[in-house]
Amino acid sequence: MTAVDTAPPAHDAVAPTLRGATAPPLARLVDVELRKVRDTRAGAWLLATIAFVVVAMIAAGTAWGVNATASFGSFVSVQVMPMQLLLPMVAVLAVTGEWSQRGALTTFALVPRRGRVVAAKALAVLLVTLAATALSVAVAAVGVLVGGALHDVPVAWDLTADQAARALLIHVVSVAVGFGLGVLIRSSAPGLVAYLGFVLVAPMLSAIAASYVAWWASHGLWLDLPTTLQAFSAPQVTGESWAQLGTSTLLWVGVPLAVGLRGLLRTEIR
Amino acid sequence: MITIDALTKRYREVTAVDDVSFTALPGRVTGFLGPNGAGKSTTLRLLTGLGEPTSGTARVLGRRYADLPNPGLDVGVLLDASAQHGGRTGLETLTLAQRTLGLPARRVDAVLDLVSLTAAEAHRRVRDYSLGMRQRLGVATALLGEPQVLVLDEPANGLDPAGIRWMRDLLRAFADDGGTVLLSSHLLTEIQMVADDIVVIGHGRVVAQGTKDELLAGAGTLVRAADPAALAAALTGAGFTAAPAADGAVTTDAGLAAAGAAAFAAGIAVTELRAGDGASLEETFLALTTDTQRDTLDRASGAAA
Ligand SMILES: Nc1ncnc2c1ncn2[C@@H]1O[C@H](COP(=O)(O)OP(=O)(O)OP(=O)(O)O)[C@@H](O)[C@H]1O
Ligand SMILES: [Mg+2]
Numbered sequence: 001m002t003a004v005d006t007a008p009p010a011h012d013a014v015a016p017t018l019r020g021a022t023a024p025p026l027a028r029l030v031d032v033e034l035r036k037v038r039d040t041r042a043g044a045w046l047l048a049t050i051a052f053v054v055v056a057m058i059a060a061g062t063a064w065g066v067n068a069t070a071s072f073g074s075f076v077s078v079q080v081m082p083m084q085l086l087l088p089m090v091a092v093l094a095v096t097g098e099w100s101q102r103g104a105l106t107t108f109a110l111v112p113r114r115g116r117v118v119a120a121k122a123l124a125v126l127l128v129t130l131a132a133t134a135l136s137v138a139v140a141a142v143g144v145l146v147g148g149a150l151h152d153v154p155v156a157w158d159l160t161a162d163q164a165a166r167a168l169l170i171h172v173v174s175v176a177v178g179f180g181l182g183v184l185i186r187s188s189a190p191g192l193v194a195y196l197g198f199v200l201v202a203p204m205l206s207a208i209a210a211s212y213v214a215w216w217a218s219h220g221l222w223l224d225l226p227t228t229l230q231a232f233s234a235p236q237v238t239g240e241s242w243a244q245l246g247t248s249t250l251l252w253v254g255v256p257l258a259v260g261l262r263g264l265l266r267t268e269i270r
Numbered sequence: 271m272i273t274i275d276a277l278t279k280r281y282r283e284v285t286a287v288d289d290v291s292f293t294a295l296p297g298r299v300t301g302f303l304g305p306n307g308a309g310k311s312t313t314l315r316l317l318t319g320l321g322e323p324t325s326g327t328a329r330v331l332g333r334r335y336a337d338l339p340n341p342g343l344d345v346g347v348l349l350d351a352s353a354q355h356g357g358r359t360g361l362e363t364l365t366l367a368q369r370t371l372g373l374p375a376r377r378v379d380a381v382l383d384l385v386s387l388t389a390a391e392a393h394r395r396v397r398d399y400s401l402g403m404r405q406r407l408g409v410a411t412a413l414l415g416e417p418q419v420l421v422l423d424e425p426a427n428g429l430d431p432a433g434i435r436w437m438r439d440l441l442r443a444f445a446d447d448g449g450t451v452l453l454s455s456h457l458l459t460e461i462q463m464v465a466d467d468i469v470v471i472g473h474g475r476v477v478a479q480g481t482k483d484e485l486l487a488g489a490g491t492l493v494r495a496a497d498p499a500a501l502a503a504a505l506t507g508a509g510f511t512a513a514p515a516a517d518g519a520v521t522t523d524a525g526l527a528a529a530g531a532a533a534f535a536a537g538i539a540v541t542e543l544r545a546g547d548g549a550s551l552e553e554t555f556l557a558l559t560t561d562t563q564r565d566t567l568d569r570a571s572g573a574a575a
Binding site: 035039040 | 271318319320321322331332333335338339340341342347349350352353354355356357358362363365366367369370371372395415416417418
């Protein structure tokens with residue numbers, strides 16, 4: 001019996017040829033991640049909820065939100081807040097779902113380059129964001145036409161390209177916050193709570209702080225991303241708002257993403 | 271082909287894997303045997319690039335796992351059957367892997383067939399699967415890319431006797447086709463039935479390795495004395511191996527006479543001296559799992575070092 005025996009170091013034979021000689025292209029990984037977004041019950045419900053909210057908001061707008069004109073711009077902008085609440089949840093779950101359910105074990109065994117998986121997830125949620133925004137604009141267009149006809153008022157096509165782009169920007173930045181928090185926290189329920197804290201609680205706390213602390217009242221927007229984002233729904237945006245968007249995004253997206261990625265790329269998957 | 275060389279993994283004060291070296295060869299089933307907490311899963315995680323070793327290397331097909339461009343086509347991995355998203359169906363779980371690997375959709379049906387999951391079962395959510403069904407699904411995922419190497423952590427867990435038989439036949443056929451199989455277990459009988467080579471690990475260290483025949487037949491001599499540690503030290507001092515057996519006995523590769531002489535020279539009264547009974551592997555393994563035998567083992571291997 002060979003007890004406490006270590007094998008001699010194996011001589012390095014010529015490495016056998018591989019069947020899997022090329023890495024899966026990023027587009028394929030994005031396709032897989034898009035599938036993962038909708039193939040669980042939770043994911044499917046979330047997407048259905050988003051579609052339902054879009055249609056319900058517009059239906060309500062069609063019935064009661066039409067005054068002198070049916071305003072396309074207001075039909076679109078009214079959807080920004082619910083989208084800002086729901087779309088980032090898709091991003092949070094896209095990342096945390098791997099960890100809460102431990103699918104990461106299979107995912108990263110199939111694709112050991114973890115950064116590529118994260119990039120594919122980011123692109124997948126970006127595509128979902130673009131699609132959802134396009135859907136909301138399309139439904140709003142139908143909504144104003146119906147609303148105008150229903151109430152017999154003219155339709156005002158008053159959505160500037162600039163405003164539409166900023167609505168999209170709000171969605172994308174919010175989704176980026178959700179994604180960053182997901183990467184940082186890597187657990188579904190806490191990740192969702194963190195995002196809700198960001199979008200619902202942080203602006204309240206910020207407003208309270210502003211009423212007590214003069215410095216925060218004048219400088220808070222440089223760090224307060226959710227409140228800064230509100231300015232982007234307005235018809236005009238100042239250069240200062242853009243600068244504030246930059247600094248606060250760095251804080252709310254850049255920092256969690258950098259810290260979270262560092263951990264995600266190194267941590268032992270178990 | 272799997273080559274593990276001086277692999278070590280420390281977690282703060284715990285050394286989960288301690289200087290482990292072994293090779294798993296093509297055409298053979300290598301059983302990785304060890305009691306709970308021995309370091310099997312940790313070794314396999316390091317092997318598959320899911321964790322970074324503190325030192326040492328682990329290679330599959332001559333490369334680090336993380337350097338395999340599309341590893342699913344070369345190495346089938348099943349580390350934990352319960353680590354699957356419960357909200358997906360079995361079919362969807364396989365489809366995700368099939369797409370990631372860039373395989374045709376029919377591979378999914380082929381592996382479902384291979385692991386005997388019915389179409390109805392494949393459409394159920396993994397949350398509602400029994401452990402055995404999850405195990406089959408995990409094996410199906412591992413086999414999807416028609417790999418040349420299989421790495422399986424306790425694949426027989428949760429399988430019924432027919433399932434265990436099926437698994438054994440599957441691994442045998444895989445190895446007979448020239449594939450490399452590395453599977454872990456904490457059950458000697460399970461490993462004995464399927465493995466060609468066996469690596470025994472305890473407390474993060476390899477305590478025995480060789481072909482199954484060597485380990486089972488080469489039982490050597492069994493010696494018993496009041497102080498097994500002193501006996502083991504005497505035997506190793508005389509240049510023989512010494513492994514603790516279940517009940518305070520020591521097995522050694524010394525012959526009957528040589529073993530007796532070594533004990534005599536050390537002034538140790540031998541209470542039993544006979545040819546090993548072919549169960550030395552079991553005794554080694556049992557010794558590992560029995561707490562009271564633990565320091566005997568440590569002292570014995572310490573003396574050998
Ligand atoms: N992340 C970790 N942090 C701290 N200790 C760890 C960690 N992972 C494993 N260990 C320790 O390393 C040792 C080996 O664990 P491992 O899971 O590899 O054992 P095992 O042989 O697979 O056991 P089992 O048969 O129970 O599955 C254990 O003592 C365990 O507590
Ligand atoms: Mg284990």
